[in-house]
Each structure stands twice: as structure tokens, then as C-alpha cells.
Amino acid sequence: MASKLVQLQSKASQASQLVAKHGTSYYKQLMEQNKQYIQEPATIEKCNELSKQLFYTRLASVPGRYEAMQKEVEYVKQLWKNRKDLKVENLGIAALFGLECYAWYCAGEIVGRGFTFTGYYP
Template sequence: MASRFQQFQTKTIQVSRLVTKNGGPYYKEMKERAIQVSQLVTKNGGPYCREMMERAIQVSQLLTKNGGSYYRELMKRNKTYIKEPSSVETCQLLAKQLFYTRLASIPRRYEAFWKELDSLKELLKTKEAWNIENASMAALIGVECYAWFFGGEIIGRGFTITGYHV
């Protein structure tokens, strides 16, 4: 099994190197090597691999047959949201409109934030309003905030927990 996997891995590496190095002039050789890889996988991969390839072919045929009609139907349904004529200037205009609309909504969001904060302060002042449901919801939100913070830290460090690439 290990030798089959090594064969597959070396053939895949050869194809990827050929593609990245030479690109267009060696298209026939790339195609032949890709066919060799797929034959190797189907021959040695067992019945599941053949079934998976057959299903992938069915899905690709379905998409090529029905993809265009789905796209036309989607465009027809959402015609009210399409700005004509579609050009670079139109896209830039819509981007500016979106930016300034969002900018104009800052004062309302700022006021809503302070109202929410005031209602939270009132909730914390009165002990009668505290029950298990409110406490569990507050704990859940706190854990979620901590998880987002921790996830952001990991992403910021390049997906390492300690900051070192081990």
C-alpha cells in the first residue's frame, strides 16, 4: 500500500512541477501524466475510488447541462438588483454609495450601542432580573467573545498556538 501511495505521490509531484515550470509548451506531456495519475488511482484505489470518480463525472455533467439555465433563472429573479449599464464606473459609484451609506449610519449605531449598554447596566443593578437563563446567556456570550479573541490571536500568529513554528 505504501508503494502505491508513493507512486501516486511522485507522479503528482512530477505533474505539478511540470505545470509550474513549463506551463503551455508541455501541455501534451502534462495531460499524459495526469491521465497516468488518474489511471493509477483508479487501478489501485479500489471500488470506492472508481465510484467517487463516477459520481464526480455525473456532477460535472449535471453542472455543465443545467448550470446555464440556473444562472439565467437567478439573473431573471434578481433583475431589480442589477444596475444597468454594468461598467467600472457603475461599480465605483455603487461602492461609494455603499461606503457613505454605512458612514452615515454610524451615529444611529453609536446611539443603539449606548442604549444597549445602559440596559445592561440596569440589568446588573437589579438582582430580581437575574435568573439562570440570563446568567447562562451572559456566560455563553463571554465564552464566545473569548473564543473569537483566542481564534484571532492564533490566526494573527500564523496559525500556531505558541507563536513558534514547530
């Protein structure tokens, strides 16, 4: 166990040295490549305006998303009506999707509790 800790410390040290050596140049390169997205001057008023634009743009996309969701629900209803025609592959995909949804729910619950497991007190 101690040897793994030493290995982990060594890898962390190497990573921090790499970031210290190349971090500034990477940052400059990233900013140069994306300068068209930078708002000048960066004032509080402009940041508030951009924030509101993002919020209301997202809000305006809700009807389209709702319509897409309704189409998906109708598709699932049709599949359920014709469930005798379903193939095993489709049932397997549906089962995996349900399992994935449940796993995300469980992960969200764990994150919501501050990464603690019920009944586990260190």
C-alpha cells in the first residue's frame, strides 16, 4: 500500500511539473485560438447582459425540446402497443437504458448527500 502511495505521489509530482512547465503556453495558445469568443471590454454590465442572453436563449429552446420529448413519448407508446413485434435486441437496449437511468439517479443521490453512503460513517 505504501509503494502505491509513493507511486501516486510521484505521478502527481510529474503532472504538476508538466503543468508548471507548459501551462502558460497552453493557456496563451487556447486564448489565441478562441479570441473571437472573448468580449472586450469585460465589464460587469456586459457579463450580466451575456448571462441574461444565455438564460433567455436556453428558455426559448424549451418548446422545441418539449416537442422532441413528446415525439419520443409517442414513439415509446407505439412500441409498447406493438410489443409482441419487438426483438430481443430492442428489449436489451431498453433494459440497458433503464439501468443507466437508475445508475445516474443513484449517482445523483450520492452527490446530493455530499459523496456519503447511507449507513457509512468513517
